[in-house]
Amino acid sequence: MNSPAVTAEGTAPIITFQDASFAYNGTPALEALTFSIMPGEFLGIIGPNGSGKTTLLKALLGLIAPTAGRATIFDCTCHTLRCHHRAKIGYLPQRSQLDPRFPITVFETVLMGRYGALGLFHRPTAADRELAEAALHDVGLPELKDRPLGQLSGGQQQRVLIARALAQQPQVLLLDEPTTGVDAPTQTALLSLIRRLHQQRRLTVLFVTHDINVVSPVVDRLALLNRRLVAIGTPAEVLTKATLAAVYGEAVIVTSQGGGSYVIVADHHHD
Amino acid sequence: MTDLLTYGFMQRALAASVMIGTLCAVVGVFVVLRGLAFVGAGTAHSAFAGVTLGYLVGINPMAMALVFGLGTIWIVQALNERSRTAFDVSVGIFYAASMALAIVFIGLMRTYNSEVYGYLFGSILSVTPSELWTIGLLSAVALTCLALFFKEFHFIAFDQEMAAASGIPATRLFFLLLNLVGLTIVIALKAVGALLVFALLIIPAAAAYQLASRLWTMILWAVGVGLTSTIGGLLLSYAFDLPSGATITLLATALFFLAVLASPKR
Ligand SMILES: Nc1ncnc2c1ncn2[C@@H]1O[C@H](COP(=O)(O)OP(=O)(O)OP(=O)(O)O)[C@@H](O)[C@H]1O
Ligand SMILES: [Mg+2]
DSSP: OOOOOOOOSSOOSSEEEEEEEETTTTTEEEEEEEEETTTTOOOEEEEETTSSHHHHHHHTTTTOOOOOEEEEEEEEEEGOOHHHHHHHHEEEOSSOOOTTTTOOHHHHHHHGGGHHHOOOOOOOOHHHHHHHHHHHHTTOGGGGGTSSSGGGGHHHHHHHHHHHHHHHHOOOEEEEEETTTTHHHHHHHHHHHHHHHHHHTTTEEEEESHHHHHHHHTTEEEESSSSSSSEOOOOHHOOOOHHHHHHTTTTHHHHHHHHEEEOOOOOOOOO | OOGGGHHHHHHHHHHHHHHHHHHHHHHHHHHHTTTOOOOOOOOOHHHHHHHHHHHHHTSOOOHHHHHHHHHHHHHHHHHHHHOOOOOOHHHHHHHHHHHHHHHHHOOOOOOOOEEEEEEHOOGGOOHHHHHHHHHHHHHHHHHHHHHHHHHHHHHHOOHHHHHHHHHHHHHHHHHHHHHHHHHHHHHHHHHHHHHHHHHHHHHHHHHHHHHHHHHHHHHHHHHHHHHHHHHHHHHHHHHTOHHHHHHHHHEEEEEHHHHHHHHHTT
């Protein structure tokens, strides 16, 4: 269960959790995680509300320290990460309420992705601006460059924030529900963009989502969380009635469709 | 009106107005964007407690204001880290406690000291040459810090967690920003008064927030409103023999409402 994805050359994992637990003010949020992620892997992370998906990403960024065990990324202990390490991790936070009147343009927002790599006292150069332009182009919004960010729709803002993460030229991309609240065509476009970047740049991607059926055809492996690691493996391994029912309840329906599994989670909640 | 400028006290008051109006406006932009207005109010009161202690024991009141103002910020930060007391709550405790301290210190003074009340209500016309130098020097320090970390402060105001996650030393720089707010309060304390200084910190920036959709334009608007308020308030208070701190605050408030009416963001 904790074996990393099988890659022919025995490279070292880029991310490892060793019996790692995380808590907020003494209340456990994630317990005894043990698994690792290989460079260039595309991992989908699923689980019900409050199951610790966001906590896992924050732990990797070193924003919370483990209460037990160890979490490492790039061979560094996560909670002692230095700024130049963080600059190599692109992070899209779960949809947060942006102040619609905050004085910032779309381009300035994307350019902020360069600040970590630039370091203190350095102003963005022409090369940084080019990277920001390219990232904005990647998410398909070059024409909105000079608009105030607050004037964009929620889905467009989401794409701008993804562009900000891409402008970092990250090695690892942490995406917290990037497709939530985004229309279906944009969802497909975003997903194929992330997949393309993952393939072209050998980017390691951790993709948190509730849309199991949208990501399962794309990911290498899926991790199912519920305050602990319930299962990790290929979509076919994880998306079984028995595994999902333990987390989402008996009302889960799993059907086979053209080689993949299609999951229907019933509406009512078991918390 | 021009012969006004031949008076030394008027020259100093104008110079102080320009420096304080500019500094408060620029720092105020980050205070408004990051939601730190209450921190400004709290430090103003503890700085005033420092002033009263300074007069009581005979130490330079502005130095004591600096110690108390920044001391409050350091303790509030420590409380926030150790006991997870919400910022507003611990600032509120200091707000009240330092006012109580100031009242005790004033009570311990045997004689009536009008200079203490000058610090409470503001007396820009009585700024001394050495105070002017202090204002100038500290303003330069504060504005230099802002310029050095400008892009980081913009990011932190936008989203501190995102800034931290993408490799900005956000916690430390936020603490620096808090210290700059405290420093600004102390610089403006004598001229505008402990009760009103916080108005000068937030009102010009709040007016600018109504008008601008880019950071630079917001700063320019804030400085415009700030300077109009301080210089205009000074001249009005001189012409009509009104208290300067109150006149400056009322003028800034009037400009704020003008900005709300003119706001394209509505
Ligand atoms: N800042 C916080 N302070 C205290 N508790 C928190 C905090 N953030 C999360 N928690 C708790 O930690 C647990 C895991 O939260 P987390 O945000 O990781 O869940 P999630 O899987 O991302 O949920 P969702 O699908 O709703 O985004 C929850 O029980 C939550 O209440
Ligand atoms: Mg979450």
